[in-house]
Amino acid sequence: MASSGLLLTGVSFAAFRGMHWGLRLLPAPGSAAPDRWKWRNICVSLVHSLLMGPGALLGLLIYPQMAADPIHGHPPWALVLVAVSVGYFLADGADMLWNQTLGQAWDLLCHHLVVVSCLSTAILSSHYVGFSVVSLLIELNSSCLHLRKLLLLSHQTPSLAFSVASWATLATLVLFRLIPIGWMSLWLIQQHHQVPPALVVLGGTGLAIVGTMSILMGVRIFVNDVLRSRPHSSIPRHKETRGTGTCDSEPGAKRLERSLRFLFCQSWGGRTRTRR
Template structure:
């Protein structure tokens, strides 16, 4: 057990809880005033995704040994990055339980439990840190997801900014979510003789869970943002009014509220 990793996890938990509290003192954009908590929660998630996602990408570029030897090869700061992420997921899970019912948050709570269980293995054993850093590449896609959600809450859909965010979300989902998940799955299959069976089961469960949710999320975004947003020929005798446009925009926001926004 690495006491340094546990200390960083605790500090990270306190820091993200403090950020949640601090955002309550700042004004919320008028367009998102009806859902202040969700706005603050996603802003904190965006900070975490940018911090850990960019950190993981730079870390793997500067220290490729983490990918070559995901079990033992890592610099000391890599463990800090993983611990920061665990602290965030614990803080975010507590924030959701405090502000939402279990029925509303159970999908993300289950997701957070799986992620914390997998990442905590690296902190408690000081092994598999490189593998954990590779998994943090998914946060680059999560950053786009959070930005897209903030635009939805601000009623900026449809707009050029929302279209860019949607396409960036789909591109990073393929590059920084599905590719790392595929790489980790292949690595786990090939190296299962070096990994204890309980960790194989834990890692396999996490990869299957996050992979399935990621594919489903990508399909939802593709359908809602790309396929359904294509212009259609006007229906004879139908005249679009301001009221009908507002109804469609509201439907998009409502539909997206029910879509799982991954924060891993």
């Protein structure tokens, strides 16, 4: 079983690396042309998320035993999801090392290292496959996150599509990222006596790192896309008011003042002439 899992991992690595190279032949949108590598990288990540997220959700619906018994309960095809995902993270890490410096990619590389270490345990031991499939529910949120990034690169921020992607990212972050991480953390605490100490440490460290990064990411998206968008949407109206309403009101006031002065002078002058 371990050999077949490693073979699937190798095939997945080659396929995603081929996808990275193949996308070089396709033109990026004009707005994303200055950062073509990031565009290609996120497109490949989106493909992985669209495959793994729905696959994990469908697998858990078809075979809920994977959640009831995350250590032993899994069908053979569930290992394919885990192996393909490990191959992707290895390919994505190689792509980042090839196109970025270590200082630019160290945070995502640490994330990938933790994920590969945890998922590889399921491949090598043929256990904890159900636990790994539950973790792949996170990819449902990652698909929204990658779509949001593509819209950012395309400069589609003030659009309905970007607003929908932002809210979908925040909603799926809670449903398919934070809740699964919380469930896995609680299960690991309750069932620590069934898990070797080394795996408890590895799994706990991985969940802590991914959970912390997820919370920080959610806060950042909420601040940038929700809180800061409100002042930005009101600023143009304020500027418009300052540029049109205020500027138009001052000449209007001056004209009104001149008119009143004229009428007052005419009236006062007429009375003076009458008295004379």
